[in-house]
Amino acid sequence: MNVSIIGTTGYGGGELFRLLYHHPVFNIHSVHTTREEIPLNEEFPHLNGITDINLEHIDPEKIAKHSDIVFIAAPSGVSSKLVPAFVDKGIQIVDLSGDLRLESDEYRKWYKHEPVSDDILAKAVYGLTEWNKSNIANATVLSNPGCYPTATLLGLAPVVQEKIIDPNMIIIDAKSGASGAGRSASKKLIFSEINENLRIYKVNEHQHIPEIEQQLRIWNDNVGPISFNTHLLPITRGIMSTIYVKLTETYTTESIIELYREIYKDSPFVKIRPQGNFPEIKEVSGSNFCHIGLHVDERTGRLTIVSVIDNLIKGAAGQAIQNANIMNGLDESKGLEFIPLFP
Structure with a gap:
């Protein structure tokens, strides 16, 4: 399955890239930014010699045409403007921001941004994986919990x-x-x-x-x-x-x-x-x-x-992948079986 990542230059997006790079089923098709289109390894020099993928601008039609899942790791207030462009385009959406987690009035009060429409909020499934698996399995729009x-x-x-x-x-x-x-x-x-x-x-x-x-x-x-x-x-x-x-x-x-x-x-x-x-x-x-x-x-x-x-993992990128696994009928541990780093 092809996946795209929006917001790859932040820490959460960087972790998504790292984890998805080794995923046995999900293949990174494209990575996207609102900033300059440059090789990803210029933004993250530790990727030199590992990938030559380029950051691209965000084209929802193109992304939806070539990918099955889009992970959106943009900041709150930015993500809410991106999500509507992907709804009803036949692509699964996993949003890592806070923009789909709260009802409109609460979101406006606490985040100080304008919320997405109630129609989109109604589609969003809250992805606290261990407690919402049955709903996650049928989701097309997934709101990943905060850390x-x-x-x-x-x-x-x-x-x-x-x-x-x-x-x-x-x-x-x-x-x-x-x-x-x-x-x-x-x-x-x-x-x-x-x-x-x-x-x-x-x-x-x-x-x-x-x-x-x-x-x-x-x-x-x-x-x-x-x-x-x-x-x-x-x-x-x-x-x-x-x-x-x-x-x-x-x-x-x-x-x-x-x-x-x-x-x-x-x-x-x-x-x-x-x-x-x-x-x-x-x-x-x-x-x-x-x-x-x-x-x-x-x-x-x-x-x-x-x-x-x-x-950055269970609180963001890892849980997002855990949820995407469930959304696609995979074992929830797929691609996440690694043990912690120590020391």
């Missing part, structure tokens, strides 16, 4: 759906590497600003808040507003989402771990850690895995959930 929501929702899903926590007390302390901010130049992202530093940002205002709340309320309509804050780590890639919830009854750590293992037993990329063992970002780096550690504090009746992912 923070992926780590957070995978961590929260079992206890929210089983309704064993207080739905009005969900606190999320999330941290990400600098690649999550994208590849554009920014004073706050230069080495001397982030090295040996830890910065909180978008305090109680992160655009992923409504995405997380929206999905939590689909699982349990009693869920109230969450407390969600994000921090920038002095590392390149990875997310750790540490989540605090109040249990409604007495549970042991062992019983919660068993619940998670049972629920995720058929999810090849979600790994539940043994009791007393908590995941680190380094342990999932370069992979499509999500590792989850759990601990019940019997003194307070609270459950601590630690969920880690690679923000």
